[in-house]
Amino acid sequence: MKTIARLFLFIAIAIFAAAPAFAGANIFIINNDGPNEGFNDPTAAAPVGGNPGTTLGLQRQFAFVHAANIWGSTLDSNVDIYVVAAFNPLAPNVLGSAGAWDVFSDFAGTPPFPGSAFPLTWYNSALADKRGGYDQDVTSPDINAQFSSNFNFYLGLDANHGAQLDLVAVLLHELGHGLGFQNFVNEVTGANLGNFFDGPRFYPLQTDVYSQFTLDITNNLLWSNMTNAQRAASAVRFGRVVWTGPAVTAAVPSVLSFGSPEVRVLSPAAIAGAYQFGAASFGTPIGNPGITGSVIAAVDAANVTGPTTTDGCTPFTNAAAVAGKIALIERGTCGFTLKVRNAQDAGAIGAIIYNNAANAGATAPGMATDPVIGPTITITSVSLTRPDGLAILGQLGGGVTASIKVDLSIRAGADAAGRARLYAPFPVAPGSSISHFDTVAFRNQLMEPAINGDLTHSVKPPEDMTLPLMRDIGWFPDADVDGVADGNDNCPTVANGDQANYDGDSQGDACDPDDDNDGVPDVNDQNPFSDIRPTVQIGTCDSGAPNGIAFPTGLTIQDRINALLATNPNHGQLVSGVNVIIQEAEDLGLITKNQRKAIHACAAHN
Amino acid sequence: MIRRVLELCAVAVCSALLGAQAYAGAKMISGSPRAEKVNAANASRRIAAQSAPREKWTGTKAIIFDAETKSLRKPTAVEVAQMVQSLRQLTTRPARISPKIAANGVQQGDISGAFAQVLVARARPDGSVETKCVQTFDEAAEFLGLEPEAAQ
Numbered sequence: 001m002k003t004i005a006r007l008f009l010f011i012a013i014a015i016f017a018a019a020p021a022f023a024g025a026n027i028f029i030i031n032n033d034g035p036n037e038g039f040n041d042p043t044a045a046a047p048v049g050g051n052p053g054t055t056l057g058l059q060r061q062f063a064f065v066h067a068a069n070i071w072g073s074t075l076d077s078n079v080d081i082y083v084v085a086a087f088n089p090l091a092p093n094v095l096g097s098a099g100a101w102d103v104f105s106d107f108a109g110t111p112p113f114p115g116s117a118f119p120l121t122w123y124n125s126a127l128a129d130k131r132g133g134y135d136q137d138v139t140s141p142d143i144n145a146q147f148s149s150n151f152n153f154y155l156g157l158d159a160n161h162g163a164q165l166d167l168v169a170v171l172l173h174e175l176g177h178g179l180g181f182q183n184f185v186n187e188v189t190g191a192n193l194g195n196f197f198d199g200p201r202f203y204p205l206q207t208d209v210y211s212q213f214t215l216d217i218t219n220n221l222l223w224s225n226m227t228n229a230q231r232a233a234s235a236v237r238f239g240r241v242v243w244t245g246p247a248v249t250a251a252v253p254s255v256l257s258f259g260s261p262e263v264r265v266l267s268p269a270a271i272a273g274a275y276q277f278g279a280a281s282f283g284t285p286i287g288n289p290g291i292t293g294s295v296i297a298a299v300d301a302a303n304v305t306g307p308t309t310t311d312g313c314t315p316f317t318n319a320a321a322v323a324g325k326i327a328l329i330e331r332g333t334c335g336f337t338l339k340v341r342n343a344q345d346a347g348a349i350g351a352i353i354y355n356n357a358a359n360a361g362a363t364a365p366g367m368a369t370d371p372v373i374g375p376t377i378t379i380t381s382v383s384l385t386r387p388d389g390l391a392i393l394g395q396l397g398g399g400v401t402a403s404i405k406v407d408l409s410i411r412a413g414a415d416a417a418g419r420a421r422l423y424a425p426f427p428v429a430p431g432s433s434i435s436h437f438d439t440v441a442f443r444n445q446l447m448e449p450a451i452n453g454d455l456t457h458s459v460k461p462p463e464d465m466t467l468p469l470m471r472d473i474g475w476f477p478d479a480d481v482d483g484v485a486d487g488n489d490n491c492p493t494v495a496n497g498d499q500a501n502y503d504g505d506s507q508g509d510a511c512d513p514d515d516d517n518d519g520v521p522d523v524n525d526q527n528p529f530s531d532i533r534p535t536v537q538i539g540t541c542d543s544g545a546p547n548g549i550a551f552p553t554g555l556t557i558q559d560r561i562n563a564l565l566a567t568n569p570n571h572g573q574l575v576s577g578v579n580v581i582i583q584e585a586e587d588l589g590l591i592t593k594n595q596r597k598a599i600h601a602c603a604a605h606n
Numbered sequence: 607m608i609r610r611v612l613e614l615c616a617v618a619v620c621s622a623l624l625g626a627q628a629y630a631g632a633k634m635i636s637g638s639p640r641a642e643k644v645n646a647a648n649a650s651r652r653i654a655a656q657s658a659p660r661e662k663w664t665g666t667k668a669i670i671f672d673a674e675t676k677s678l679r680k681p682t683a684v685e686v687a688q689m690v691q692s693l694r695q696l697t698t699r700p701a702r703i704s705p706k707i708a709a710n711g712v713q714q715g716d717i718s719g720a721f722a723q724v725l726v727a728r729a730r731p732d733g734s735v736e737t738k739c740v741q742t743f744d745e746a747a748e749f750l751g752l753e754p755e756a757a758q
Contacts, residue, residue, distance in 0.1 A: 027632040097725065103717055
């Protein structure tokens, strides 16, 4: 019988040993296309870039599975992730869409799964499933995705896409949104998601887990704690909205390079900070040390060339004041190059052109050159949005100092404190704003608003910060998907949700090769869970003799005495039986002669 | 003791079988009932987009690479209409979020993918494309240079 038991245990251990080191998350892509379309398109295709499909439909399937595998092998969940996907004939230039299907809040986890980490906070479906340990809605998908069957994506799996758009990179990006890289805020109004009625119950607007880590460094408020108005204002604070999650911040040094092109107001404090800017394709590019100086408004004649005194379209009338400083000029009427040339002629060391009223809602434009004036310009210039230009203009009375340079002390895509910046352009781009990394990031990141051509298929450092962000929002590493995060798991690669640990050492029973820590490996141990009380006891009598060191069989003295007691011996049988055990123990050096006598005394008095 | 060992073994085996959810890799499947909600929502959006008042939009930017001329051109009126319809369909949000409150108090917001990101592209002169991930029709239209005819 003991042999059978050992065999059974051996089988169990063998199964444990065979368990995968990295469980990942199973992703099921539900092919939602009909016959002969999309994923089922029978058009013949030559295998490309490691994609072995021989039809267009099969190549799409391989690409989808490849992208899903990258995420599936990176994130851990014991709940399958379902993606309903299709390729449909969308319009030209419309490539597809994807996102989370459902959101959940205030869900408890099936122990030891932790459930939601923040109350009254929305989680996307797949993450809610992972943290709950169960499928929150078995009738719904987690992600819905559709892509254009008209567009000529690169379908290879090797990222060698040339001028084509890499479908795998697109899929990684869009699945990333569906897995949690997005908030559920209306960035125009600042409103959170909610306003639910369920019969007479009303559920107010509530924040989401992404917003719990979105910080505006202007007012040092998290988006989860802001009013609608504060969120709407924050959404357009370029360079001042950052991610506070520790995993992303830890990844910044290994992913982002030093050298951030910055237009920065240094003083006064009220408007200090980095500003969204448009670069010029003429003059000296922004560099290091760049330029630093006082900002002064240019004044020129209001005439037919330029109808206002702020447009800089004619030679400046305050050239003496402008000399050696950075000229602030309003956009409009004449070209960018003429304005900057006039600033240069006035002796300015640089120029800032801010949007005019006609472009009040426009982003800071890129400034194109022209073949006549452009080549004559040597100074550095940038454009600003109108709100930013007016903010600077409003402070000029007290003096404004600014710099235009590549700041070698700041990583491109991070703030001065080393936190990753989120995309917060003016004007607001709902959906794009905040739910992406900033476009200034370098190296380019998977979750920037655009799919850049130099992306690899990596989602983790040192190439990418997407996985760290997933970690921050709650995708904790859990290789055995038992609900206990690897860092806290006493068997990180063997599922043991109960964390049972018989001997109290650093390894749980599920992975401990010596569960009772008696020095005899479990596979050779007649009782892997020996009675390991520190001293030998018989009834209420504590002998004080040590019990922890086992016989070569793996049984402790107490094990053997317990077995003897289980036979209901009479007094004489007990004493003689104990004597056999303890004599053997003494002979093996497990106890001393006096300790043997102490155990004998307990038996004799029982 | 043997029974205890056997019990422990049984638990261990069951735990292993239940808990060791081996990463099986992504899989394509078909015919899942989970797709039904998506199809219903897509149909609803398609109908809403098709029944909306016909909008007159114009393409103001050369965003399409013409393979024959190897140059950029503006979208035709037909292409613009197709873009508007696709974008309306993809960016239409439900007027009201359907709530569900589970018996255990869990709140579910059935957003039916309403916060889906939409990827749009415009061609560069070399035939490559510049993309942008957007969520609203207006943002997509701005990126693609689509303007309502009244604004011309």
